């Protein structure tokens with residue numbers, strides 16, 4: 001049996017706010033297998049990005065992260081800081097939505113790649129130079145020798161994102177955490193970057209957790225997906241199964257709001273209302289004020305994930321009615 005690469009158990013992240021604690025990530029668990037791409041999906045504020053930052057212990061001081069994050073058998077949340085620093089940027093790398101803020105504007109790209117190589121490899125200076133050229137090549141930046149001497153502002157948005165991926169890959173990570181890596185880019189560049197991540201997954205056998213609000217990206221890129229709402233995972237499973245038969249009313253709503261290929265044209269639907277804020281979570285199922293299937297039980301009890309076939313899970317009291325209703329918009 002294949003060993004799990006990353007095992008997240010009961011991860012909970014709270015922030016102190018005016019003397020009270022608010023929960024941004026609420027007791028979530030998921031696994032990522034070696035070489036697998038897991039998509040974390042949901043609207044803004046659902047807790048996707050906080051999940052990635054909590055895994056990497058990149059949360060601000062006034063927050064608290066509990067649970068267990070086993071990376072190749074070691075708990076990242078309990079790991080001493082010096083050991084964690086070796087893992088972070090070494091075995092596990094992260095790429096962010098906005099490369100402009102993640103790259104250092106006053107250092108040439110060569111220095112920024114070199115820094116990561118120096119911290120996480122034993123390569124000599126000459127070999128680090130060669131590796132930097134290879135990395136630029138790997139992420140599709142031509143004229144690498146000259147480009148390495150340039151500063152981030154001399155690159156376009158798509159090229160800056162490639163630079164950030166080159167820095168993230170300098171240490172040949174086994175896990176890439178990608179937080180909306182293509183959201184700020186136009187569609188052509190988005191396709192190129194996603195294809196690049198998949199090629200690198202194959203080449204380096206790395207696992208990927210991809211945070212996105214874009215279901216098209218999930219369909220094209222991910223093996224499995226976990227749908228987040230109000231800090232919880234409400235449905236997860238293989239992408240084909242979740243797309244084929246959503247079991248949670250929120251997932252059904254999300255899928256109904258994107259065009260489907262290969263079917264008769266049907267109107268796109270939006271989910272009425274807005275996601276709840278951290279301070280005003282509804283009692284019971286957090287989706288109940290927006291849910292057309294909600295009953296009294298949904299307004300008083302919080303559903304937990306129930307396992308179904310093929311590793312598909314959903315936390316909904318009325319999955320049968322959701323399934324019977326078919327796709328939203330169909």
Ligand code: SF4
Nearest residue numbers: 285288291298316317
């Ligand atoms: S538990 Fe109830 S409110 Fe929540 S998604 Fe299912 S039907 Fe809707």
